Amino acid sequence: MAKLILLCLDLIIFCITVNAVFEDQIGKFDWRQQYVGKVRFSHFDSHAQSSKKVLLATENNVFAALNTRTGELFWRHVDKTGPDGSIDALLHHAQDAVQVVGNGRLLRSWEINVGGLNWEIVLDSGSFQAACLVGQQDITKHVAILKKSVISLHYLSNGHQKWIENLPESETVDYQAIYSGGNGEVYALGVVPHSHIAVVAYSLEDGEIIKQISVEAPWLSNIQASCVVIGQGMLMCVDSPTVSLYMLDLHVQSQMTQIPLQSLGLEIASGFRPILVSTQPNPARQPLSEFFLQLGPEHYLLLQLNNGQIVTLRDFKPAILVAFATSGEKTVAAVMSPKNKTACSLNLFSAETGRRLLDTTLTFNMAPNGGKPEKLYVQAYLKKDDSVGYRVMVQTEDHTLTFIQQPGRVMWIREEALSDVVTMEMVDLPLTGTQAELEGEFGKKADGLMSMVLKRLSSQLILLQAWITHLWKLFYDARKPRSQVKNEVTIENLSRDEFNLQKMMVMVTASGKLFGIDSKTGSILWRHYLDNIPSNAAFKLMVQRTTAHFPHPPQCTLLIKDKDTGLATLHVFNPIFGKTSQVTSPALPQPILQSLMLPLMDQDYAKVLLLVDDQYKVSAFPSTKNVLQQLQEMASSIFFYLVDSSQGRLSGYRLRTDLSTELIWEVVIPTEIQKIVSVKGKRPNEHVHSQGRVMGDRSVLYKYLNPNLLAVVTESTDMHQERSFVGILLIDGVTGRVIHEAVQRRAKGPVHVVHSENWVVYEYWSTKSRRNEFSVIELYEGMELYNSTVFSSLDRPHAPQVLQQSYIFPSSISTMEATLTEKGITSRHLLIGLPSGGILSMPKMFLDPRRPEIVSEQSREENLIPYAPELPIRTEWFINYNQTVSRVRGIYTAPSGLESTCLVVAYGLDIYQTRVYPSKQFDVLKDDYDYMLISSVLLALFFATMISKRLAEVKLLNRAWR
């Protein structure tokens, strides 16, 4: 009988091979959000009055144009990651944006309206220092690039090099800045630290050295950090030890003029390094002679150089941020100053006079649990009455961009922290208040029959009341026009839907900002910025208590670990509201090696988290008496493993009753030959429905379902393409027994692994054939099950049968994950993120080591696909159609309340959420279910019977009369 059921199930599952999106399903249950990353350079496109573009170059090597009205992307270009694609400089002139990329390796020019490339040229090697646009007589035609030892000039129109010159004495002089004031000369400014400044002036026409000056400056070490050029080519520097400004005319050989700040009546805040800010609105003209001097964290001064004298135009204290902006001929300065704890006010000042412009106040409200403002980008424009209006883009520490219009209306907010999601979880939404009330009744202690009955009656009454109000609301809404009925999701009206398809996505980003996102709409419901995160932190997010235990609030724990020191902190919070939990998290003085969630629960239904420190001591969280008692009872069956990839050691430990540990096994992989790349266990929330597979001859091949199995992937240290290899090791995590070992010769990583049920799928690069290959390992117990009721790693005498098969995959891949459903009845698909941005849903039956080379009657009966070396990529299998996900780094799958449906979130630079139906929607009526047809057929049949009945009566009557 069991076999029969198995067969039936398998038949149901195997019937389905095609799985794709229908065109009318676009946007029905999927959404995508596109991000660019933390902004490094930003320019407002101001050459046309009505332009709505802002150009952004980010630390994620992305160059994009945003619509300033909506915050949406016009276009976006994603370069490769790492230093090769990093954007060193962004210059903007009219229709073109010039970029220096990859530490001065490439020079690119973009057409900003279309978003296409104008030209790209390769620059000579040498580390990049600075770049500027060079103009003459109000026309900008060139761009100058300063490198460690050369300076070169290129045409803006085609990138061709006009001239390239070696910098004199480049071994000793550190050239750091470049300046051009529109008079046909280009200045390269260099410094010999603590000795002198070297200024070399080149002719724009042919690159000839016009002048070469050397000026004593023993106090100066870095030009870029402490100097700016203002006015008619005056180099202005600030030095904190001598508390002075230094001034040098670049045109004449002279000494630097020292201007003590005390003579201006100014003081530097203690321990603060003063900063100068200048502006050059037009590269073909001189910079303005007004500049900002920052003397303290919240103290700015607007200064002016007037006939060799420095005049203080205005003192801004307190002021957080300042910025210059130019529109037409007018240059203004925007100053942000704190108003109260949650808001800042912005004001506009005339740069020439320092006078405050009327009606230019703007309020910026800082989000609670957000970061402080970090950068200010101002877009100034001329109004009809020739006064200056402005909009600002504020960048905060948590990488958020807020675009504000006067008088403080937020046009849009972009959470750029979401471009770097590290880990995420999906948490079920809570029940509604009334449902929870009903549920809560069962949790309470019984106190007498009568009161129980009364309680039940009252809760049923409440339910009835809720139902009536719901009906009334439905009726009321139905009368209103549809546009007025809004279904906005807010944190207050969140509740679980019928099939648990809507969940809360808790996302952890590398910047330390946490987000709660509604999975149905993609709207951000809460955000929380943790401001003390080390830059190289590793995160692990765990759900300790789900929403199922009303009235206890759900609880998530984020383990934040400093990768260098190993020291960790815990952040405990409520995943639905984002609030930090009242539970005191334990102090962790020792570096943490491993953390594990146990299925044990304390009396408040919180799962127990065990943390293993470097002394191999275990601490529990929560660590109540109840928990410790349970741990003591369970200790003999709690095992864990540690991986030390630097020494190639895998070791298994057992917990003792006094919460110390004992080593029980150790596997050492010699690090001279190979290194451990990844260790993958199975997902704890995975269910496997069928214990075996029915063969063509009606016998059953039982799966080897070891929940403790670990897949260890190794790569050879020898990277030579003839000798490199990829190894995979299947180890039982409790006993340390090596179940299987496989080596893929002439292959190299990166290796992507998925480990689930009784199979491991991994992908590697075959150096021999220069292609990506998939390999699948499946483990079977055989035709008989040793112990069908429970699996114990300690009592499995027979080694499993291992089947393996390899395939060619015609694309490289970025990441891989398997679908997950509630009960595991639905067939599995592999979700593969490709570099093209597509997410491929590949049925697991294509990766089945039992695919026969020769088709037989039995294999056909089993629905095995005949073996083909190359796996197909069909565009119908892309679950995200043309909504590509750039640089996909992870795919998260979660089961829903429907067995057929698996929720999928792909994250990388973008975030994409959708649902997949690996075996189609066998438990739901299809979207295109034709109610009309069914009802019309039923009606037609009904009428047909009526008419034929009548006819039959007439006939009978006639016959009787005859």
Place this chain on the structure above:
Amino acid sequence: MLQKAEVPLLWACLQAVLVVALGFTDMDPGPGVGVSTQPNGDRFKIEGRAIVPGIKTQDWVSAARVLVEGEEYVGFLRTDGSFAVNDVPSGSYVVEIISPNYRFEPVRVDITSKGKMRARLVNYIKTSEVIRQPYPLQIRATGPHSYFMKRETWGWTDFLMNPMVMMMVLPLLIIVLLPKVVNTNDPEMRKEMEQSMNMLNPNPELPDVSELMTKLFSGSKGSSKAGSSSKGTRPAAKRR
């Protein structure tokens, strides 16, 4: 270890390697060797042009990219659809144009250590097979991506044009309409019909379906005269 992908191809590979060795002698045997032996070697440029027939370039270039060997090297398209991927060392690479809306075929580009280039069709199974492609690359879109499945729509025409339905409906029409069109009361006509019926009916023992039907339908139409007359004459005809 079962590496089935390799086994049937071994012989083909061997052959192909021989062919390559004869035909393209200045090529490195394994282009990857060039990289590993001279890590600071020269860098080259892969050039080409992508065309989407019938679509203006500015409508699609901003969303497209050129990927060389996954995401190892990235290039962007110029406003006229041409592209150049700079800084690529010698080796063999699969060059793809990625666009969310249009499909382009990938091309394999081989660069020798001297910088000689050639382009060929990508064949992952016979990796050393050479079917030359033009270089600089000319990559033409083969059409828009087909991401979506067609809904099975239900229409009256689909239903009526179904062969099963046609087979049922047409005979029914003939049976119902024929007795009306042809006047069965005309004795000459009847005779003619009977004759043709007999010719059609090879086995006189079998009850004729059409006959049964005509009987039934003409019977139900109240005009019992025609029915009874046919009832009367039929057996006679059969007996003949």
